[in-house]
Amino acid sequence: MKEGPDIARIAALIGDPARANILSALMSGKALTATELANEAGVTVQTASAHLAKLEAGGLTSVRKAGRHRYVSLSGPEVAAVLEALMGLAAGQGHLRTYTGPRDVALREARVCYNHLAGARGIAMYDSMTVQGYLTEQNDTVVLSASGAKFVTAFGVDLAALERARAPVCRTCLDWSARRTHLAGGLGRAMLVQMEALGWAARESGSRVVRFTRQGSVAFEAQFAINA
Template sequence: MKEGPDIARIAALIGDPARANILSALMSGKALTATELAHEAGVTVQTASAHLAKLEAGGLTQMRKSGRHKYVSLAGPEVADVLEALMGLAAGTGHLRTRTGPADGALREARVCYNHLAGARGIAMFDAMVARGHLLQADDDVTLSDAGAAFVTNFGIDLAALSKARAPVCRGCLDWSARRIHLAGGLGRAMLTQIEQRGWARRQAGSRVVAFTPKGRAEFDAAFALRD
């Protein structure tokens, strides 16, 4: 008998097209209802409910009640990591969705990856922080330097609160659209929150797109420009 984790079971859960669409929709970081997810998957609510039951049993999603409604979200950041890695593998091997549209370019520029900033702007922020010595990268490990702690504190991040949280402060996440690293972890989430609170960008309803204003682009570029 073979031993070890049963990856075939998890792969089968993700591999169904309807369930894959459901999981992709949840990569926005928002909790959605079965009706909303049925629309995303292109199936009936009854069929979506059956898929959701399998995903929850497999540990990929979780459901919580709020009043009369039930909301579904990913079970945790490790599930988002797997999905983002699979998206990168699919993009790298030419397995892309055949239906493209105006949102494609916007998704590549800036999008939500579960709860942090991804896309070209997420990569630019990570690269700038590494180049300035704010983030220290050694293989897959990413840590915040003393200079980085001062920078993000000045940016409006409460590092003391992040340190008390269960999630790691810094973590690298492989970006599917460019197959390069962007910043995840508690700091990645907090940086995106600050970007939104400053009015630089906002999340588009019903999409993973993070839309920057013209002024927000200029402010972002000034804050995270690569230095010689």
Template sequence: MKDGPDIARIAALIGDPARANILTALMGGKALTATELASEAGVTPQTASGHLARLDEGGLVRIRKQGRHKYVTLGSDAVAGVLEALMGLSAGTGHLRTRTGPRDSALRQARVCYNHLAGDRGVQMFDALTAQGVLTMSGDDVALTASGADFAVGFGIDLDALARRRAPLCRACLDWSERRTHLAGSLGRAMLDRMFVLGWARRDPDSRAVHFTPPGARAFDAAFARP
């Protein structure tokens, strides 16, 4: 088909190993410098700069200059969703770059997917919220119910502030390790941020892993009991 979206161009941008490593590193949700991304990709800073220019032109990343440094983030939530789906497809078809180890185990348990909770705990939270009637899902569409709004406010979420954002409130995101849905969108981001504020969990400074404290894990399981 000659008309329509040019998926081959996007696939080519993602398909280069160095660019794939750069995009994967940005899935942690943090803005990284070109030097940091060069290290993640295993290339020279000059080569990384060229890759970043192509990714920026393709709309897959955003580059912001602040002082002497340029900071890079993913271009949008949609880019993050595509990358997470590709990770799921790769894992499901056996295309893994490393053997499963302790670090992989931590990532499978709980991790940041761009800006929301993923992994086993992310899926547990989504299943619990659906079972409790906080969320409804029809096809790929996720919505917050009226009683769910009360739950969110009680959890400490400012729904009025979220409504003023351009991002969708709720979005389904396919988890690459669990092959099931977890919660994305501005509500998913706010839920994870709230867990950090409550002291339930902390970010691993060297990876996308999220580590729950023993009291935090108990509080999480009480709030989001498995159906």
């Protein structure tokens, strides 16, 4: 007897190479047009539109209209978490892209994972906040401690606004490049936004790469040092 959710349908949607490229492009957290996504997928706009219709019907993407334009984004953080986990599984099994370039190193160092910081920087931040007791892991979930609340507030995060929002304050996400945990949820997003506001880092146009300035790197390493 077949029981439980139908994972085959979702897997089939993700498994098509063009749709996989489209979904990977949307991991930047930005909403993109069909033309932009067609370029990412290496297909015509007409073909991309057909793929996008299937992804929307499957609940993996959502569409927002602005005037004559239609902007596509991932439907939520759950989709991003599944994609990041699949990237980690593929990397772990040696299924890497044939062509690599300078950005591959940069992506592993620091990148956007939907709306939060991933890569070595994201892992370092999570590890530091855990070692210092700001984050505690309880029953497969991560919780912000009282000292953590003081820390993120001092860092410039509006914690009260995060707690009023519908999204979880803290979530964990498995990093594909190192297969270790980084911080997601409302707090993960807010920490990245604040780093950008402080001038520590900026997102590279047309990529998921996050570039830290020299001063930003020094500040990051001082703020998120692990004191053994």
